[in-house]
Amino acid sequence: MITSPPQHLRRILRGARSPCLTLLLALATAHAADEGGVATEEEPLIDAASLVQPALLSGPGYSVDSRVELRGYMARFLIDTPLGPLQADSVEILAEREAELPAIEALDRVTRSDAFLRAAGNRIGATAKSLAQIVLHPVDSVLGIPAGVARYFGQRLERIGNQAQALSDRAAKTLGNNGNPYPADAGPMTDAREEEKSEAKPRKHWYSTITREAEREFKRQVKYNQVKRELAERLGIDPYTGNPYAQERLSALAWVGSAGDFGAGSALGTIGGVGANALAQGGRINDLVWKLAPDDLRARNRERLQVHCRDELLVRQFLRRGAFSPTLQTAFADALDALQPADGCDALLELGMTASSDLEARFMVNALRLTVAHLGARAHEGSLRRIGAGLAYVAKDGEFVLPLPVDRLSWTDEVRNFLDRGELRVHNRTVLIGGDASLAARRGLTERGWNILVHAQRAGAPAYARGGEPAAVDID
Template sequence: MITYDQPSNVERRSTSILVLTMMFSVALPCLAQTREPFEVRRAEAAFEELPILNASEILQPEFLTGPHYKVREPVPTYSGANQFTIDSDFGEFEANGNEMLVTRVKEINAIARLKEVSRTDGFKNALKNAAKAPIASAKNIVTDPVNTISNAPKGLMKFMRRAGESLRNVGDKSESHDAEGSKMQQLIGFSDAKRKVAISLDIDPYSTNTVLQHELDGIAWASFAGGMSVQLATMPMGGPALTVVGVTSSLNDVLKEKSPTDLKMMNRKTLRAIGAGEKDTERFLNNSAFSPSQQTAFVLNLKALNGVANRGAFVRTAGETSSNESDAIFCVQTAALMSKIHRDKPIARLAMIGDFPVCVAKDGTVIVAFQWDYAAWTSGTANFTSDVQKLAGQSGKNQNVLVALSGQVSPRLRQELETRGFTVHDRLAPGPLK
């Protein structure tokens, strides 16, 4: 349960509590074009450099190393995310952020399990049976999804902009992957078999991990065309990441039972029901930055914000701004954190500061909650802190400022914010962190 510090006597006289957490980990180009406040210029020499963390110091043991993988020790922090490199028996993997690290570790364990199955006599016999089946010639339509890497700004840094600024970058088609599979695959039931194999391993059937997709294809084909009975399970991982709050079971059920086309129809109906406009709904549903799983997770989390007005504004910015997998993860994680807060402190509506969704609680508290792995005191943070203070002072009354992060705040940043009267809550969704 999230707890909040009690306000002082002066703070109690405030008619509302302003909760803003929009800080930057690096200075953005747009900030360089704006004259810095005197306070920021004076503190320039004292800003923190974004650190390189040590994996052995920040990760739970089961995420640091396993039978088939080891995370490299240096962990740079930029774009609002910890940057992990994983050496495994199946190649090198990059993980842009805590949430993606959890996903990749699960996938590596799943790859190992799938390879074990592919060495069994049952699998070999199933392939022989599949070769004799009338649909054997359809196997050549199974292709790995494309996993395109982009150097464009991702995740938190895509969304964190000064108040009033907006980004309008629609998903780049070059980053799309063939998540839905071909029409032929769906017709012959291959996609259905593949989804069920993936869900049984607690992994995303639409993952961009090409090594995983290759192994899934083989086992799913043996199951569908060769009649092999698949019994798969992997050891559960500790430190659950904040993917979907309170709706994980629902997500797994719909991913297992519904095709991508059915998911899109379901998500469209839900988005329109919570108040998203038709144009914004279609833009989001057709944004290839979101896999069917991520799209559904985002929608289910917004649905969990039961009774909250203006959820369509978040749908609009997600559809307009997201252009890669990191952006999609940021949207899913932020919506999930909002859902978590909503359970303890009911939210009345969402408001927008630029492209960033802000929660306004029923008691008047304004809460900005977001996914950020490691936050430090940088020039960008200082610039935005100054903007927040100006905004908080517009009413002429003292107001509280609450910072709520999924990850970790540096000691220096905490000191700077608390000195200015901010209340700071971090590690609300630590994921793989100790």
């Protein structure tokens, strides 16, 4: 079968000025489509307005760059804010970051006040000194450039199954089930795409676990977590948010407020409402995340997961996995409760333990939510299936569901090869696409006999563009 030109050749030809070269590309692409089905494509730069409603592109004091890079089927937005640029690696994260902006402004006012600065003088210094005595090694950096969820479509599956269980057993003997024994290796949505070395995340080491345990114990002693959750609830934001501007100010205020010599809550109260309750609406965040301490929340989620999963050790280790924040672990358990699968939960947990970023953890949660929203009560007693590094669901009535909570699906080589897997050659199959899909992707799916649902609904979904068939505009 003749396929389309390699991506590097297409890039060269696309940038060329020679009419002959341009004609060569057009002929090669047309031939590939005629002889081998739908021609594959690259992920383009697109107009942000083709993905989201206009209300998400600007607001009081902020604006979003009109050009958006698609990376691994997720959009990477750049938000211009008064505090500096802020990146959002999906439409969902864009909506959350914008909902957090009023809260950041309120936090910024308090942390720059004279009362806070006076109270913070000795408090922060004492905290740093105490932590220096406890923490023997620095926590590894988790910064990096997310590669979207492209590897979800990979052919390979690494460090899952028996190897994951072996690591779990070894961790139980070595660390007594404390901390996170799983390295940040390839996992769901992270199998196919190569990343540049400069963009790869550094590996986490065993001593990072001890560091986190020491910090958690110290923070418990000073009531840091409690104060932080109370402040986050007052502001209507996730206490475990990955927003660096919000996290920095929220943490500083919690440290000082936990000493009891600064009324952090009262200080916020004088500012008035900040209108950041969007995260509590539409199922985006369970209010127990604010009410329960991390250990109590983990214990509750453990009980809930054990209803669906058979391997208790696997459940305990999943709940220590760094990529899933307490908020996402709770959302994961919520989705499983709604789905009520008859089997496949252990395989799902093993997939979850290989997630190496917030974006990948969100993908798994949202895949479950898409399935629940589509099947409703028909979802009960179905089977979770692991397909490569991804997941699918077989309903009790036989419908095969492939949930893809991506911002825009392009018909790349990875997607085509993934959909040609033998496990996906079944009858009565439906693909749920959270956002949009290119015309080529729709044609490729139709050619393979899939029922296609774009802009599929799910709990907590962001405001994607709607109305007719929104088409991504290639502005590259």
